[in-house]
Amino acid sequence: MELPSASEAALEVQQIYAEHGEVTEALNDIRSAISLGRPRYELAGRLTAFVTAVERHFGSEEGLMRAIGYQGANAHAAEHQRLLVQLRGLERDFVAGAIRQCGALALFVEVWTAQHMERQDKGLIDFLNAHASSAMVRRAFGSHSEPMAMRAGAAA
Numbered sequence: 097m098e099l100p101s102a103s104e105a106a107l108e109v110q111q112i113y114a115e116h117g118e119v120t121e122a123l124n125d126i127r128s129a130i131s132l133g134r135p136r137y138e139l140a141g142r143l144t145a146f147v148t149a150v151e152r153h154f155g156s157e158e159g160l161m162r163a164i165g166y167q168g169a170n171a172h173a174a175e176h177q178r179l180l181v182q183l184r185g186l187e188r189d190f191v192a193g194a195i196r197q198c199g200a201l202a203l204f205v206e207v208w209t210a211q212h213m214e215r216q217d218k219g220l221i222d223f224l225n226a227h228a229s230s231a232m233v234r235r236a237f238g239s240h241s242e243p244m245a246m247r248a249g250a251a252a
């Protein structure tokens with residue numbers, strides 16, 4: 097397990113935000129296709145693109161969590177797997193014509209995406225941000241963990 101440096105941690109946070117942007121964009125594509133009354137085959141294509149973006153992002157987040165030995169990695173990855181199973185089922189049902197209400201489909205996808213990002217992903221992002229700032233403090237004041245006041249006193 098290796099914790100990233102401050103700049104690496106900050107970059108990882110940017111990467112997560114960028115990927116969340118891609119996932120949100122794919123979700124917005126579904127929503128606008130629905131509101132424009134686009135045909136089902138187009139919606140199905142957009143849903144597949146969304147699932148693909150989610151899958152790619154989950155893989156990248158899981159790789160990062162493993163690489164840094166993140167404590168909540170197993171629980172977080174387990175939720176990814178649960179969500180992917182649900183999404184793939186939804187995609188299958190939509191393609192098979194079993195889901196008729198496109199609005200309900202978009203709402204479901206939107207709600208879980210937001211929930212996952214607000215709970216599990218927030219924990220990971222907070223961890224990386226905290227690590228980025230503590231690593232910067234260590235770099236600025238040396239690798240010892242004594243309070244700054246003590247160091248200032250020792251130098252005086």
Ligand SMILES: [Fe+2]
Pocket residue numbers: 154157172176212216217
């Ligand atoms: Fe996640």
Ligand SMILES: [Fe+2]
Pocket residue numbers: 112116153157213217
């Ligand atoms: Fe995420």
